[in-house]
Amino acid sequence: MINERNLPILATLLVFILLYGYGVYEYKGFRDTLVFSNLLTDNAFLIITAIGMTFVILSGGIDLSVGSMIAFVGVLMAYLISTAGIHPLFAIAIALLVGVAFGTLMGIIIAFFEIQAFIVTLAGMFLFRGLAYLINLDAVPISHPFITGLSDVYLPLPGRGGLTFIAMAMLVLLIIGILIARRTRFGMSVYALGGDSHSAALLGVPVKKTVIKIYALSGFYSAMSGVIFAIYTGSAYPLAAVGVELDAIAAVVIGGTLLTGGVGYVFGTFLGGMIQGIIQTLITFDGSLNSWWTKLAVGGLLLFFILLQKGIVMWVKKRSAA
Amino acid sequence: MSYLIKATSVVEEAQGAPRPLLEINHLSKSFTGVQALNGVSLQVQSGEIRALLGENGAGKSTLIKVLTGVYPRDSGEIVLDGRLMSASDSGHAQRLGISTVYQEVNLIPTMSVMENLTLQHQEKTFGLISWKKAEIRARELLAQVGLDIDPLRQLDTYSIAIQQLVAIARALSTQAKMLILDEPTASLDSDEIQQLFALMRRLKAEGLGIIFVTHFLDQVYSITDSITVLRNGECVGTFQTAELTRSELVSHMVGKSLEDLTPTAHDHSIQRERADLLQLNNVGKQRYLQPLDLRIAAGEIVGVAGLLGSGRTELCELAYGSVKADQGDVTLGKHSLTKSSLRRAIQVGMGYCPEDRKQDGIVAELSVRENMILALQASRGWWSPISMAEQQHLVEDMIQRLAIKTSDMDKPIGELSGGNQQKVILARWLITHPALLILDEPTRGIDIGAHHEIIHIIKELCEQGMGLLVASSELEELVLFAHRVVVMKDHQKIAELHGEDVSEQAILRQIAS
Known part of the structure; x- marks a missing residue:
């Protein structure tokens, strides 16, 4: 089904292949599966956040709170595990619940008071960052046998690469995201809202309910990203993931989703996140370029x-x- | 659609006499001070096509929005198929059996035809939407309205007419008992209208009740069984179409007899010794309009005739300057406007009411007052604001002069009816006291009453010495007021008719030549 609406995601795929192909052509090390599996692991938290952001942008909204949410969830987890002595599994569950609850709250405010998502989630952004500092001012390690155990889960691939727990979690969340977007009524309602919210209401789409669910879902995905980030770095820091909301928006847009909503694919967002990772890796391989070149690209x-x-x-x- | 036939036959057996499919009893609705619906009662049988007619502001839209749950009602009851109904929103109304197709296609342009048809009704396997089933369903629904298109393509890649039929297909998908068509023919050509009518007849045979809102009386007489007329929020009456003559219908709609409405014969002659007000010398633009000359004197109305796409609007845009000509000179009075900004054009006395009211004319969220003040403010410059007292005085005066129906001047203009919106735009320019006013389709999409009022206003302005350039697709309207008619064809001026020559036949002959 090649039509004009699929062009952006095809362009994304092309950019991905070209960049990766350039790496393979230019650097010997790039040919190993290690590079690819590292890309999956290193960009997992960004991609997970961006998947949630995809729903928000598809509906014509924006969520600026996700970066702070990552930091807040990490600090909360560290507190629950280290200070309160709760098992990490429960700590993760609590962190996710808190994320969903905050997302829902923002959704309710956006839907019922008809305030722009930009302002509401901007408030959320400051609030979560503040809450993170309230719990802890410094970076703290998260050390627990369970967390270490998770880090050790590893599925070797041919070559030197392999899938870490983090990469696998991201891929599972990606598949769930794709299914929610394309195979559920909620997903189609999201597309309808972004396409034309007035018509969507007349077609019987439950607008307010859908908006609330969208921000709850984004809350879930960013909290999940916070959990993954904590496992990835093995620590929590209230200043973590500053500006990630903007990287996530960039991943969504490079992934072919229309900023005005209604058109785009979750898989495109995955590619968008990976493209950012490849650019970073290419710059590392080059060695002579400053890492700020990533931003430029x-x-x-x-x-x-x-x-x-x-x-x-x-x-x-x-x-x-x- | 067999369930429909079953449903009605059961009712008839049980009761002996047919019970109305839809019964509306003493429905009332008011918006801050304006009684939009006042005790309206009507009944529609299954298998009946009912025309719902009335002037702008008569309450048609309000009635439909109350029926479909978009607005809550103040009092009264709605009975559908023997059951009291009270829809909380459009989706709920659809589930209860009332589906609506609006004039503006209310589908999602960025989604595929299939996704639009099945939105909120997708069939699932194992909890996930089955697109295979959805496609089958979509094809069934399209077949029902006689459309053979690819359901996987994006909706907005199809023409408005096809989108409209898709909207009807969707309306039928929800087990509709009542179908409301709110001016569905506005954007269709005559073949497409026939296609729609064939569909309506088939649905009628299947026992559906249809409420059909339109401005075209021809269509009322060719398709409907009965007519309900609303005026000022009240039900004037329900009539059998076959028993009601057109002139009776029109007088019911406007509340006056037709003789009052028919404008008197018009004197096309004008003293030509008057100085030219507007001069277009060899004005044209590549791939837009062939260069042409045009002169308009003060107190003269020049009509622009031609088929759709013949260059009527293009001529208006170039004369006003919203599209810049790449050759020729535009002069208004003593001022050359060839290279000047629009603001300058407005300052020296140019005014323009565009064709597409919704897109180019009104700012829907702003109030009547703010919309009316826009052009005057723009011509004075934003650094010299017009005082509130002056604004209120000007607007009050215009509301009275043009008989604009609004509860107050601070109501958002989007809530007014089409005819009243048009009057507000007219007023916007009148308060700048333009020397020359360009009107593109000033009576498009508005009802007969407002139509005559606007024509009356046009004539009055002309008598006061204003020059007018009026483009219209309605020839009978043009010949009523124009002193001269410019005939456009294929983006060029092909004729200019004067005085005695201005007649519908003459214009048609030119267009056909």
Whole structure:
């Protein structure tokens, strides 16, 4: 089903293949599966956050609170495990519940008081960061045999690479995200809201309920990302993941989702996150470039995708008018 | 659709006489001071096509929105198929059996036809949507309305007419007992309208009740069984279509007899010694409009005729300057406007009411007052604000002069009916005291009463010495007031008719030549 709406994600795929192909061509080390599996692990928390963000952006909204949520959940987990002595499994469950609860609350405010998501989630962003500091001012290690056990889970791949627990968790969450987006009524309601919220209401889409669920889902995914981030770094720090909300938005847009909502795919977001990772890896392999070149490349790509989408939208409009 | 036939036959057996499918009893609804519906009662049988007619602001839209649960009602009851119903929202109304298709296609443009057709009704296997089943269902629904299109394609890649039929297909998918069609023909051509009518007849045979809202009386007489007329929120009456003459219908709608409405014969002649107000010298733009000359004197109305896409709107846009010509000169009075900004054009006395009211004309969220003040404010410059007292005075005056129906001047203009919105836009320009006013389709989509009022206003303005350029697709309207008519075809001016020559036949002959 190749049509004009699939062009952005095809472009994303092309960029991904070109970048990866360039790496393979230029650097011997790039050919090993290790590079790919490291990409999955190192970008897992960003991709997980971005999956939740995809739903938000598809519906025409935005969620700026996700970066702070990651830090808050990490610090909360560290507190529950180290200070309160709760088993990590319960700590994770509590952290996720808190994430969903905060997401739901923001959703309720957005839906019922009809306040822009930008402002509500901006408030959430400051609030969660503040709450993180309230619990702990410094970086603390999260050490527990269970967490170490999780870090040790490893599924070897041919070559030197292998899937870590983190990578596997991300892939599972990715599949769940894709199913929710394309195979549930809620998912279709999200697309409908982003396409035309007025029409969606007339077509019988429960608008307010859907909006609340969207921010609850984003809350879940960012809390999950916080958990993964804590396992990944083995520590918690209230200043962690500053600016990740913007990286996540970039991943979603580079992944081909229209910022105005209604068009896009969760899988595209995965590619968008991976592309950011590849750029970083390429710059590391090069060795001579400063890591800020990553930002430069991501900025350029972002601009390219926004222009590409605008071009496609204008082209479709012109063609259907003819 | 067999369940429909079954449902009605059961009712008939049980009761002997057919019970109405839809019964509305003493329905009332008011918005902050304006009684939009006042004790409206009507009944629709199954297998009946009912026209719902009335002027703008008569309460048609409100009635439909109350029926479908978009607005809550103040009092009264709605009985559908023997059961008291009270829809809480549009989705609920659909589940209860009332589906609505609106004039503006209310589907999701960014989703595929299939996704639109099955939204909220997707069949699932193991808790997940089955797109295979959805596609089968979508094809069934499309077949029902006689559409053979690819359901997997994006909705907005199809024409508005097809989108409208998809909307009807969707409305039928929800086990509808009542179908409400709210001006569905506004964007369809005559073949497409026939296709729609064939579909309506089939649905009628299957026992569906249909409420059909339209501005076109021809369509009322060719498809409906009966007519309900609303006026000022009250039900004037319900009539059998076959027994009601057009003139009776029109007088019911406007509350006056037709003789009062028919404008008197118009004198096309005008003293040509008057100085030209607007001069277009060889004005044109590549791939937009062939260069042409045009002159309009003060106190003269020049009509622009032509088929859709002939260049009517293009001429208006170039004359006003919202699209810049790439050759030729535009002069208004003593001022050359060839290279000036729109603000300058407004300052020296140009005014323009565009064709697409919703897109180019009104700012729906702003109030009547704010919408009306816009052009005057723009011409004075934003750094010299108009005082509230002056604004209120100006707006009050215009509301009275043009008989604009609104509860107060601070109501969002989006809540007004089409005819009243058009009057507000007209007023917007009138308060700038333009020397020349350009009107593109000033009577599009508004009812007969408002229609005549606007034509009356146009004539009055002309008598006061204003020059007018009026583009319209309705020839009988143009010949009523125009002193001269410019005929457009294929983006060029093909004729200019004067005085005695201005007649519908003459214009048609030119277009057909």
